[in-house]
Amino acid sequence: MTLAADQWPAYAEPAAGPAGPSDPRQRSGTLVVWRLELAKLRGQWRVRAIALMCLVGPFVIVAGLNVQSATPGDTAFGQWVHTSGFAIPMVILGFGGQWLLPVGTAVVAGDIFSSEDHFGTWKTILTRSRSRGELFAGKFLAALTFATATMVLLIITDLLAGLLAGTQPVVGLGGQLVTASHATELVVVSWLSVIPPVLGFTALAIFTSVASRNSAVGIGVPVVLTLAFQVVTLIALPAWGQQVLLSTPFTAWHGFWEQPAYVGPFLYGLLTSAVWFTLCSAAAWLVFRRRTIGGAS
Amino acid sequence: MTEATGHVVEARGVSKWFGETTALDAVDFTVTPGVVHGLLGPNGAGKTTLLSALFGLVLPDEGTLRLFGRTRAEAGPGWLDGVAGFVETPRFYPYLSGRRNLAVLAGLDGGDAAALIDQALERTGLAGARGRKVKGYSLGMRQRLGLAAAMLRRPRLLILDEPTNGMDPAGIRDLRTALRQLARDGVTVVLSSHNMTQVEEICDAVTVLHRGKIAFAGRLDAMRADAPDPVWRLRTGDDGAALEQARRSAGVKAERHDDGGLVVFAAQDPMDEYVLTLARDGVAIRGLELDVTPLESLFFQLTGEAGQPGETRQTPAGLFIPPARPDNVPVTEEVP
Numbered sequence: 001m002t003l004a005a006d007q008w009p010a011y012a013e014p015a016a017g018p019a020g021p022s023d024p025r026q027r028s029g030t031l032v033v034w035r036l037e038l039a040k041l042r043g044q045w046r047v048r049a050i051a052l053m054c055l056v057g058p059f060v061i062v063a064g065l066n067v068q069s070a071t072p073g074d075t076a077f078g079q080w081v082h083t084s085g086f087a088i089p090m091v092i093l094g095f096g097g098q099w100l101l102p103v104g105t106a107v108v109a110g111d112i113f114s115s116e117d118h119f120g121t122w123k124t125i126l127t128r129s130r131s132r133g134e135l136f137a138g139k140f141l142a143a144l145t146f147a148t149a150t151m152v153l154l155i156i157t158d159l160l161a162g163l164l165a166g167t168q169p170v171v172g173l174g175g176q177l178v179t180a181s182h183a184t185e186l187v188v189v190s191w192l193s194v195i196p197p198v199l200g201f202t203a204l205a206i207f208t209s210v211a212s213r214n215s216a217v218g219i220g221v222p223v224v225l226t227l228a229f230q231v232v233t234l235i236a237l238p239a240w241g242q243q244v245l246l247s248t249p250f251t252a253w254h255g256f257w258e259q260p261a262y263v264g265p266f267l268y269g270l271l272t273s274a275v276w277f278t279l280c281s282a283a284a285w286l287v288f289r290r291r292t293i294g295g296a297s
Numbered sequence: 298m299t300e301a302t303g304h305v306v307e308a309r310g311v312s313k314w315f316g317e318t319t320a321l322d323a324v325d326f327t328v329t330p331g332v333v334h335g336l337l338g339p340n341g342a343g344k345t346t347l348l349s350a351l352f353g354l355v356l357p358d359e360g361t362l363r364l365f366g367r368t369r370a371e372a373g374p375g376w377l378d379g380v381a382g383f384v385e386t387p388r389f390y391p392y393l394s395g396r397r398n399l400a401v402l403a404g405l406d407g408g409d410a411a412a413l414i415d416q417a418l419e420r421t422g423l424a425g426a427r428g429r430k431v432k433g434y435s436l437g438m439r440q441r442l443g444l445a446a447a448m449l450r451r452p453r454l455l456i457l458d459e460p461t462n463g464m465d466p467a468g469i470r471d472l473r474t475a476l477r478q479l480a481r482d483g484v485t486v487v488l489s490s491h492n493m494t495q496v497e498e499i500c501d502a503v504t505v506l507h508r509g510k511i512a513f514a515g516r517l518d519a520m521r522a523d524a525p526d527p528v529w530r531l532r533t534g535d536d537g538a539a540l541e542q543a544r545r546s547a548g549v550k551a552e553r554h555d556d557g558g559l560v561v562f563a564a565q566d567p568m569d570e571y572v573l574t575l576a577r578d579g580v581a582i583r584g585l586e587l588d589v590t591p592l593e594s595l596f597f598q599l600t601g602e603a604g605q606p607g608e609t610r611q612t613p614a615g616l617f618i619p620p621a622r623p624d625n626v627p628v629t630e631e632v633p
Contacts (some may be wrong), residue, residue, distance in 0.1 A: 029374070032405065032407065036401050036404045040393070040401065043393055043397070057557075119388060120385075120388035120389060121386055121388045121389065121390060123349070123352070123383070124387065124388050125401075125402070125405060126352070127354070127381070127382070127384075128450070129374075129377060129378065129405060129406045254482070290356060292356065293355070
C-alpha cells in the first residue's frame with residue numbers, strides 16, 4: 001500500500017471551494033448531525049439490544065403470566081392481569097417507571113457525548129464543517145429521538161401484547177369498570193404521560209455525560225439518582241418535596257384511572273420534568289461550549 | 298486569504314495556560330500561502346496546542362488567531378471552511394469500518410464529500426481495508442485514514458500533526474512527495490514534527506517552538522545559514538592518528554565517542570579534505586556516516602536539547618545528539 005502522491009492534487013483544487021455550513025445550499029447543521037448520530041446509534045449493539053427488549057419484552061411477560069397463576073398483586077392493576085389484557089401494559093408501566101425507563105434512556109444519553117471522549121473523536125468531528133452548537137444540538141436531539149422512539153415502540157408492543165392476552169374491560173383504580181375502547185385510550189395516554197420525565201432523565205444523563213466525559217458516570221449517575229429518588233419517596237417528604245423529584249411524574253398516570261379522573265399530578269409532573277430538562281440542558285451546553293479538546297502536547 | 302497580510306495563518310500574541318502550565322507564551326506564528334511550513338519542537342513544546350488552537354479545539358487565553366485573514370468571531374461557522382487535517386493521532390469510531398467512518402465525516406462536511414470517499418480510500422492505499430472495522434487498523438493505517446478524511450474537504454490549508462507517525466518508509470516517502478505536490482498546486486501545508494531531518498526534506502519554512510515560545514521562525518534556507526556544522530560518526534583503523542590529524546585540519550573538530558570511533562564536527566568541504574588526508578596518511582576509513590545534519594544541530598541548540606558543551610547523549614530513539622556549541626565558529630581543537 002502506498003500513497004498515490006500524484007493523485008492528491010485532484011482533491012486539493014482550491015477553486016472548488018470548501019464545503020460547509022457557510023454554503024446556503026447546505027441543510028441545517030443540526031439536522032445533519034442528528035441524522036449521523038442516529039446512524040451511529042444504529043451501529044451500537046446496546047441500542048439494538050434495547051430495541052429488541054422493547055419489541056419482544058411485553059410478549060415475553062404475557063407468556064410468563066400465562067404459565068403461572070400468581071399475580072403481582074401489590075402493584076396497581078396487578079390483580080387483574082389474568083382477567084384483562086389492559087392491566088398488563090399498566091403493570092409494566094408501574095414497574096418500568098420505577099427504574100427501567102430512566103435506565104433505558106441513560107444507557108444512550110449518558111454515553112452519547114462521553115463516548116467521543118472515550119474514543120478521542122471530538123477532535124475528529126470538531127475539525128469538520130460543523131460548529132460546537134450544531135454538534136451539541138444534533139447529539140442532544142438524537143438522544144431525545146432515541147428516548148421518544150423507545151417509548152413509542154413500548155406503547156405499541158405493550159398494547160399489542162395486552163390485546164393478545166384479552167380485551168375484557170378492566171377495573172380502574174377508582175373501582176369503576178373501564179370499557180375496552182376507553183381502556184385503550186387510557187393505556188396510551190398513561191404511557192404518553194411518562195415521556196416528559198423520561199426526557200428529563202435524558203437531559204440529566206446528557207449533562208452527566210458532558211460534565212464527566214465518562215460513560216460509566218454518564219449512565220451511572222442517573223441510575224443512582226433514580227434509586228435515590230425512590231428511597232427519598234419513602235421518607236415523609238412534604239408535598240412540594242415530592243413534586244420536585246423527577247421520579248414523581250412517573251406515577252402521575254394514576255389520576256387518569258381514578259373515578260373521577262384528575263390531572264393535577266400530571267400537570268405538576270410536566271412542570272417538574274420541564275424544569276429538570278431545562279436546567280440539565282443549559283448546564284450541559286455551558287460546560288460543553290468552552291471545553292478544551294485535548295491540546296496539551 | 299487576507300488581503301492585508303497575505304497570510305493563510307496568522308497568530309499574534311497567542312497564549313494558553315493549562316492550570317500552572319504555560320503551553321503557549323505570546324506566540325506569533327504566520328504562514329504564507331502555498332508553502333509547506335514545519336512546526337518543530339521537542340515533546341511538550343506547544344506544537345499540538347498551537348495546532349489545536351488553529352482548529353478551535355483549544356481556545357487561547359490571550360491573543361488573536363486568523364485563518365485566511367478572519368478571526369473565529371468574524372468567520373462564524375465557516376471558520377474551518379477550506380481547512381483540513383488532524384491533531385495528534387487521527388481518531389475514529391472503532392466499531393465502524395474505515396469507509397463508514399469517512400461517510401460520517403463526509404456527512405458532517407456536506408457538499409460532494411461523500412462522492413470522494415472511495416477515491417480517497419483508493420489513493421491512501423486503504424481500498425482493501427475499507428470494510429474492516431477501524432479497531433483492527435494499525436497506527437499507520439489510521440494515519441492514512443486521517444489523510445483520506447482530510448482529502449474529503451478539498452483543503453486549501455492542510456494541518457497535520459506528526460503525520461508520519463507509524464508510517465512505513467514507503468508511506469513516508471510518498472507523503473513527502475504528495476505534500477510537495479500540494480504546495481506546488483497552491484495548497485498551504487502546516488505540519489508538526491520533532492524530526493528535523495523529515496522537515497528539512499519537505500518544508501520551505503519552519504517555526505521552532507520551545508517551552509511554548511518561538512525559538513526560530515523563518516525560511517529554511519535562512520535557518521541553514523545560521524546552522525552549525527554537521528556531526529559525523531567516523532570509524533578508522535587508527536583513531537589516535539585520526540584525532541591527531543583533526544587537530545591539524547582547519548574547520549574540523551573531533552573527539553572520541555563512548556561507543557568507539559570518533560565524533561567529528563565539520564562542514565562538508567573540510568570533512569572531505571580531512572577524510573582524503575587520512576587516506577593519504579594510510580589511516581583506514583572503516584565507516585563514515587552523517588549523524589546529525591546542520592539543521593538538526595541548530596534545532597538541538599535552539600531547543601536546549603543538546604545539554605552542556607562537550608556532553609553527548611542518546612535520545613530515546615537512539616539518535617546521537619551532539620554537544621551544544623556557543624556559536625557557529627569552526628572548531629579545530631578537540632574539546633577536553
